Amino acid sequence: MDFVYADRLQQLPPYLFAEIDRAKAEALQKGMDVIDLGVGDPDIPTPAPIVEALKKAAEKPVNYRYPSYAGMLSFRQAAAEWYQKRFDVELNPQTEVLTLIGSKEGIAHLPLAFINPGDIALVPTPAYPVYHIGTLFAGGKSYFMPLLEENNFLPDLDKIPSDIAQRAKIMFLNYPNNPTAAVAEAEFFEKAIFFAKKNEIMICHDAAYTELYYDNYKPISFLNLPGAKEVGIEIHSLSKTYNMTGWRIGFAVGNPSVIAGLGKVKSNIDSGVFQAVQEAGIIALRSDEALVEANRKIYQERRDVMVKGLREIGFDLNPPKATFYLWVKVPQGYDSASFCTRLLKEAGIVVTPGSGFGEPGEGYFRIALTVDKARLEEAVERMKNIAL
Numbered sequence: 001m002d003f004v005y006a007d008r009l010q011q012l013p014p015y016l017f018a019e020i021d022r023a024k025a026e027a028l029q030k031g032m033d034v035i036d037l038g039v040g041d042p043d044i045p046t047p048a049p050i051v052e053a054l055k056k057a058a059e060k061p062v063n064y065r066y067p068s069y070a071g072m073l074s075f076r077q078a079a080a081e082w083y084q085k086r087f088d089v090e091l092n093p094q095t096e097v098l099t100l101i102g103s104k105e106g107i108a109h110l111p112l113a114f115i116n117p118g119d120i121a122l123v124p125t126p127a128y129p130v131y132h133i134g135t136l137f138a139g140g141k142s143y144f145m146p147l148l149e150e151n152n153f154l155p156d157l158d159k160i161p162s163d164i165a166q167r168a169k170i171m172f173l174n175y176p177n178n179p180t181a182a183v184a185e186a187e188f189f190e191k192a193i194f195f196a197k198k199n200e201i202m203i204c205h206d207a208a209y210t211e212l213y214y215d216n217y218k219p220i221s222f223l224n225l226p227g228a229k230e231v232g233i234e235i236h237s238l239s240k241t242y243n244m245t246g247w248r249i250g251f252a253v254g255n256p257s258v259i260a261g262l263g264k265v266k267s268n269i270d271s272g273v274f275q276a277v278q279e280a281g282i283i284a285l286r287s288d289e290a291l292v293e294a295n296r297k298i299y300q301e302r303r304d305v306m307v308k309g310l311r312e313i314g315f316d317l318n319p320p321k322a323t324f325y326l327w328v329k330v331p332q333g334y335d336s337a338s339f340c341t342r343l344l345k346e347a348g349i350v351v352t353p354g355s356g357f358g359e360p361g362e363g364y365f366r367i368a369l370t371v372d373k374a375r376l377e378e379a380v381e382r383m384k385n386i387a388l
C-alpha cells in the first residue's frame with residue numbers, strides 16, 4: 001500500500017538541493033575526486049577530553065535510565081555558568097535553561113508551543129530551513145523577512161507591515177548567520193527587542209555560531225541587551241563550538257515562560273538527552289578556552305586561503321567575521337544553480353546554491369570551510385583552470 005502524506009508534508013517547500021545532490025552522486029559514480037564544500041558539518045574531531053568524559057559516563061549504570069525532561073540540573077548549571085563567563089548574562093538554571101537534543105530540535109518544536117493554526121511567524125530568508133518548517137508543522141504561516149546585502153543581511157523591521165507585526169507570534173533570528181556569514185551588533189538587537197515589545201512578539205535567536213569568530217571580532221549574545229529576557233530566548237548548540245554535530249546536544253536559555261512552554265512540548269514528545277552525553281557536555285562547557293581557540297585558528301586559516309584564492313580568480317568578497325561559511329556572488333552570466341552545476345561538472349567542487357536557502361539567496365553560492373587547507377588550495381587551483 002502507498003500511504004498518502006498528511007497535508008503538512010505535502011506543504012513542504014520543494015527540496016532545492018535535489019539537482020546538486022543528483023549531480024554530486026553522478027560525479028562520484030564516474031569516479032571523480034569530489035571536493036565537498038557543501039555541508040556545514042565540521043570535519044575536525046571532537047576534542048579528546050570530551051570523548052573521554054563520554055566513555056567514563058557511559059560506564060555508569062545510573063546514566064542508563066530515563067534522563068530528566070528538562071535536562072540534568074548539573075548540565076543546566078554548566079550552561080548557565082558558561083553564559084555568565086562568556087556573555088556576562090545571568091541565568092537561573094532551574095527556570096531559564098533547557099537541555100535540547102541539538103538546537104534543531106528546539107527550533108522545530110518551539111512553534112508547537114506558541115503557534116496556533118493560521119498564526120504568523122517572522123522568518124528570515126535566505127535561512128536555515130527549520131524556522132519555516134517548524135512553523136509550517138505547527139499550522140502557522142511564515143512571513144519572510146528578506147536578508148539583503150544592502151542591509152548587511154539584517155532584516156529591515158520597518159518594512160514589516162503593521163497588520164503582520166500585530167498578528168505575528170514569533171520572530172526567528174540567527175547571528176552569526178548561516179548562510180550569509182553576517183553578524184549583528186547591539187544596535188540591531190535593541191531594535192528587534194523594541195519591535196518585539198511593541199507588537200508582543202517572542203524572539204527566538206539561534207546562536208549556533210557565536211564561538212566561531214575571527215580577527216578582533218567577538219559576537220555578543222542577544223541576551224546581553226536590556227529587555228531581551230522579557231521577549232525571548234536564545235538557542236545554543238555544542239555542535240559547531242566543539243565539533244559535536246553527531247552528539248545531539250544543545251540548550252535553550254532566556255524567558256522562563258518560553259522555556260517552560262518549549263519544555264512542555266518536549267516532555268510530551270521526547271525523553272531528554274542521554275545523561276552520558278550531558279556529562280560530556282558539562283566537560284565541554286567547562287573546558288579550557290584554548291580548545292575552541294585551536295578550532296577558530298583552523299577555520300581562520302582556511303577562510304584566508306579561500307578568500308585569497310577567490311579574489312585572485314576575480315570574485316569580490318570580504319573575509320567573514322564569524323561562522324565557517326563564505327557567501328559569494330556568482331559570476332556574471334550565471335544564476336546560483338547554473339554556476340554550482342558547472343563548478344561540480346567541470347571542477348568536481350560541490351558548493352551550495354544560495355537560492356536553495358530562499359529566493360533572496362539567488363545570485364549567491366555558499367562555501368563551507370569544512371575540508372582541510374590543502375583541499376581548499378586544490379579547489380582554488382581547479383577553479384582557476386576553468387574559465388568562469
Ligand SMILES: *Cc1c(COP(=O)(O)O)cnc(C)c1O
Nearest residue numbers: 102103104128178208237239250
Ligand atoms: C548547524 C546549525 C545549527 C546547529 O544544529 P544542531 O541541531 O545543534 O546540530 C543551528 N542553527 C543553524 C543556523 C545551523 O547552521
